[in-house]
Amino acid sequence: MFENLSDRLESTFKKLRGRGKLTPSDVEKGLREVRLALLEADVNFRVVKDFINRVKERALGAEVLESLTPAQQLIKIVHEELIHTLGETAVPLNLSGPKPIPILLVGLQGSGKTTTAAKLARFLKKKNLKPFLVPADVYRPAAIDQLKTLARQVGVACFDTQPDQKPVDIVKHAMAEAKAKGYDVVIIDTAGRLHIDEEMMNEVEEIKKAVEPRDVLLVADAMTGQDAVNIAKSFHEKVGLTGVVLTKVEGDARGGAALSIRAVTGCPIKFLGVGEKLDALEVFHPDRMASRILGMGDVLSLIEKAQEAFDIKKAKELEKKLKRDAFTLEDLRDQIRQMKRLGSLESIIKLIPGIGNKLKDMPFDEKELVRMEAILNSMTPQERRYPKILNASRKRRIAKGSGTTVQDVNRLLKSYEEMRKLFKQMRKKGGLQALARNLFGM
Amino acid sequence: MFKWLRKKDKKETAEVPEEKKLLGKFKERLSRTREKLKEGLGEVFVIERNVDEKFFEELEEALITADINIDTIKRLLTPLRIRVSQGELLKTSEFKEALKAEMLKILSLEPPAFPPEARPAAIFVVGVNGVGKTTSIAKLGYRLKKSGFSVLFIAADTFRAAAIEQLENWGKRMEIPVIKQKLGADPASVVFEGLKAATSRQIDVALIDTAGRLHTKYNLMEELKKMARVAGKAVEGAPHQNILVIDATTGQNAVSQVKWFKEALPIHTLIVTKMDGTAKGGIVLTLTHLFKIPISFIGLGEKLEDLEPFDPKAFVEAIIP
Numbered sequence: 001m002f003e004n005l006s007d008r009l010e011s012t013f014k015k016l017r018g019r020g021k022l023t024p025s026d027v028e029k030g031l032r033e034v035r036l037a038l039l040e041a042d043v044n045f046r047v048v049k050d051f052i053n054r055v056k057e058r059a060l061g062a063e064v065l066e067s068l069t070p071a072q073q074l075i076k077i078v079h080e081e082l083i084h085t086l087g088e089t090a091v092p093l094n095l096s097g098p099k100p101i102p103i104l105l106v107g108l109q110g111s112g113k114t115t116t117a118a119k120l121a122r123f124l125k126k127k128n129l130k131p132f133l134v135p136a137d138v139y140r141p142a143a144i145d146q147l148k149t150l151a152r153q154v155g156v157a158c159f160d161t162q163p164d165q166k167p168v169d170i171v172k173h174a175m176a177e178a179k180a181k182g183y184d185v186v187i188i189d190t191a192g193r194l195h196i197d198e199e200m201m202n203e204v205e206e207i208k209k210a211v212e213p214r215d216v217l218l219v220a221d222a223m224t225g226q227d228a229v230n231i232a233k234s235f236h237e238k239v240g241l242t243g244v245v246l247t248k249v250e251g252d253a254r255g256g257a258a259l260s261i262r263a264v265t266g267c268p269i270k271f272l273g274v275g276e277k278l279d280a281l282e283v284f285h286p287d288r289m290a291s292r293i294l295g296m297g298d299v300l301s302l303i304e305k306a307q308e309a310f311d312i313k314k315a316k317e318l319e320k321k322l323k324r325d326a327f328t329l330e331d332l333r334d335q336i337r338q339m340k341r342l343g344s345l346e347s348i349i350k351l352i353p354g355i356g357n358k359l360k361d362m363p364f365d366e367k368e369l370v371r372m373e374a375i376l377n378s379m380t381p382q383e384r385r386y387p388k389i390l391n392a393s394r395k396r397r398i399a400k401g402s403g404t405t406v407q408d409v410n411r412l413l414k415s416y417e418e419m420r421k422l423f424k425q426m427r428k429k430g431g432l433q434a435l436a437r438n439l440f441g442m
Numbered sequence: 443m444f445k446w447l448r449k450k451d452k453k454e455t456a457e458v459p460e461e462k463k464l465l466g467k468f469k470e471r472l473s474r475t476r477e478k479l480k481e482g483l484g485e486v487f488v489i490e491r492n493v494d495e496k497f498f499e500e501l502e503e504a505l506i507t508a509d510i511n512i513d514t515i516k517r518l519l520t521p522l523r524i525r526v527s528q529g530e531l532l533k534t535s536e537f538k539e540a541l542k543a544e545m546l547k548i549l550s551l552e553p554p555a556f557p558p559e560a561r562p563a564a565i566f567v568v569g570v571n572g573v574g575k576t577t578s579i580a581k582l583g584y585r586l587k588k589s590g591f592s593v594l595f596i597a598a599d600t601f602r603a604a605a606i607e608q609l610e611n612w613g614k615r616m617e618i619p620v621i622k623q624k625l626g627a628d629p630a631s632v633v634f635e636g637l638k639a640a641t642s643r644q645i646d647v648a649l650i651d652t653a654g655r656l657h658t659k660y661n662l663m664e665e666l667k668k669m670a671r672v673a674g675k676a677v678e679g680a681p682h683q684n685i686l687v688i689d690a691t692t693g694q695n696a697v698s699q700v701k702w703f704k705e706a707l708p709i710h711t712l713i714v715t716k717m718d719g720t721a722k723g724g725i726v727l728t729l730t731h732l733f734k735i736p737i738s739f740i741g742l743g744e745k746l747e748d749l750e751p752f753d754p755k756a757f758v759e760a761i762i763p
């Protein structure tokens with residue numbers, strides 16, 4: 001639904017390129033596209049304004065004006081500034097000082113506090129700490145039950161909250177019990193509350209005063225719209241946040257709320273919730289979030305990854321060979337090896353924006369690559385260089401050597417032929433750059 | 443934003459004592475921001491002035507901060523700009539009324555009958571995680587019961603911890619029976635069993651609580667389709683109504699939510715929850731603009747009574763006071 005920012009900038013600048021060099025007003029036009037992209041990503045309006053003003057200064061510098069690829073330059077600057085705003089590095093939980101260490105989770109209704117509490121408990125347990133979960137939501141039906149069930153699933157202790165207890169008393173008792181039983185971290189799950197509900201906000205303030213938590217984390221939904229700033233600001237003013245957990249990030253929300261919240265509170269985003277299961281908690285990566293907010297999936301990290309993995313010299317050689325129509329099975333094997341170095345294919349596919357909804361959750365057959373390489377490895381160098389010599393008996397030998405079947409070998413040869421044909425066509429149409437563009441959507 | 447509509451039974455907090463100066467100041471500041479929030483779009487219209495480019499700019503900003511998307515803003519403002527260029531609506535007060543009228547045009551869609559006529563009427567309540575599906579079912583059950591219908595809850599969220607207990611808890615309060623299986627059971631089989639029970643007990647309305655699911659998750663959306671298919675096997679023509687629940691705090695992602703849920707099931711109507719917050723809920727305009735799906739109810743709190751039929755006029759008055 002949203003056009004990629006990269007495409008939009010390309011087309012904005014293409015119109016202007018006829019005149020040669022870009023002017024400052026052209027850059028302003030480009031920045032307007034950036035602004036739109038950020039608004040579509042739900043970054044708060046005022047936050048966008050400030051951000052664009054900051055970027056403008058850099059964008060009007062020579063970097064962009066004199067660049068042959070101004071769109072890419074501008075994106076690079078915007079991306080860098082976004083990372084800068086989001087916080088350059090991940091900030092861990094504050095686990096220093098005397099134990100037990102209280103951590104308080106707060107947020108609006110349904111944002112994911114209870115689930116996140118259990119995820120954090122699991123995370124800390126893996127670090128060989130002894131967490132203690134404390135249900136302090138006595139309002140929502142079965143909220144206590146929910147955390148108790150999750151605690152059992154994680155295999156950690158949970159305070160035996162009774163629904164008629166007052167939250168402030170619950171947390172005091174829980175802290176005492178944690179001290180007595182030697183728990184390391186006390187994770188307090190509170191009821192969802194609106195930031196304008198004075199009574200409930202006073203309650204959470206009281207809880208905070210009672211336990212003096214080392215970390216107060218705002219649990220916020222990645223799908224939150226413009227109001228994220230008001231929510232974050234109110235919670236921050238009332239209880240003094242130390243960090244943020246952004247949940248439901250694995251969906252297709254662009255997550256502009258991350259930028260809004262960070263901008264108004266200055267608090268680091270510490271974790272991302274990426275699923276309903278209890279292992280679906282990730283440490284926050286500002287660079288990935290930046291690309292995502294720009295609607296570029298994770299294209300930037302994908303390209304970086306690809307650049308790291310692909311051997312430039314080999315790529316040049318390949319290009320020459322393709323020009324001469326000399327692409328052999330030997331080259332195919334190199335390609336497969338490089339692909340494998342890129343890491344899990346599935347994870348890469350997911351990084352690409354604009355991929356169909358369906359494909360996203362489809363299992364991707366990585367085994368296929370392994371099988372292909374095995375077949376190629378079972379060939380002699382001569383066979384790889386001159387595939388024409390592959391007769392029936394050679395194929396049987398290769399199948400046996402690679403633990404595959406003759407059909408598998410034939411399938412590989414067929415794919416190879418198709419690739420060669422494709423390369424031939426491309427040579428006519430305009431070369432490898434077009435291929436790269438097709439592959440990476442750049 | 444709909445605080446004023448809400449039947450409040452909580453007592454207003456008492457005046458802050460004089461000696462707590464620091465706290466008082468803080469509260470004052472808080473209430474000042476709140477005032478500003480409440481005004482929202484109204485701010486643009488506070489002072490009567492001429493409609494000019496500067497005004498349009500401010501108005502656009504205000505519409506954006508209400509989570510109305512760019513396409514909808516264009517849809518709203520294009521006809522008005524034309525009128526302005528023809529010498530009409532030159533004062534902001536005139537413009538304001540015309541804008542409200544444009545909004546009403548978008549919002550005035552007739553919601554389907556509630557409950558639908560079939561007996562038992564099978565209603566699926568679906569949506570992404572944590573939007574308020576289970577709570578809305580409780581509220582709908584309360585409403586139906588009050589108007590004399592017999593109701594049954596079907597606990598088809600077999601995934602989330604204590605989701606079944608949550609629904610049971612609501613059921614118990616209202617003496618509404620709940621059909622359930624255990625955590626991890628096949629949700630389609632719960633639906634089947636539930637609808638069979640509704641038939642044999644001659645229940646009027648069966649409300650089906652489904653697990654929260656992100657619309658991007660292929661297998662979970664397939665699961666939803668399967669549940670609907672199975673419902674049709676248990677009761678002729680079921681599901682008779684599919685309600686998608688949208689959280690008013692949601693930004694542009696709501697568009698994607700509707701798009702993909704609609705792909706899985708026909709979505710007959712929306713419930714927009716958490717309208718008691720400060721989010722302006724402008725996404726409502728965008729959703730009705732883009733998908734033409736009517737809104738039946740809005741959620742205004744966590745209690746059983748906190749559900750109101752959606753009133754486009756009241757909504758527009760709230761967004762532009």
Ligand SMILES: Nc1nc2c(ncn2[C@@H]2O[C@H](COP(=O)(O)OP(=O)(O)OP(=O)(O)O)[C@@H](O)[C@H]2O)c(=O)[nH]1
Nearest residue numbers: 109110111112113114115192248273274275571572
């Ligand atoms: N897809 C997805 N769902 C999540 C994530 N985190 C939480 N959820 C789901 O969101 C819903 C609400 O989560 P809860 O943990 O109950 O939220 P809460 O903030 O405790 O809710 P209240 O206590 O009612 O305010 C549940 O369906 C969770 O499974 C996440 O990272 N991804």
Ligand SMILES: Nc1nc2c(ncn2[C@@H]2O[C@H](COP(=O)(O)OP(=O)(O)OP(=O)(O)O)[C@@H](O)[C@H]2O)c(=O)[nH]1
Nearest residue numbers: 109110571572573574575576577654716741742743
């Ligand atoms: N303020 C406010 N809170 C609401 C409203 N509707 C629901 N809630 C709260 O939102 C939270 C989530 O509600 P649920 O009904 O559990 O949401 P759900 O969609 O069933 O969640 P999952 O089943 O986990 O996906 C709870 O804390 C509810 O009390 C509303 O209209 N206003």
Ligand SMILES: [Mg+2]
Nearest residue numbers: 113114137143
């Ligand atoms: Mg909770």
Ligand SMILES: [Mg+2]
Nearest residue numbers: 575576599605
């Ligand atoms: Mg539910």
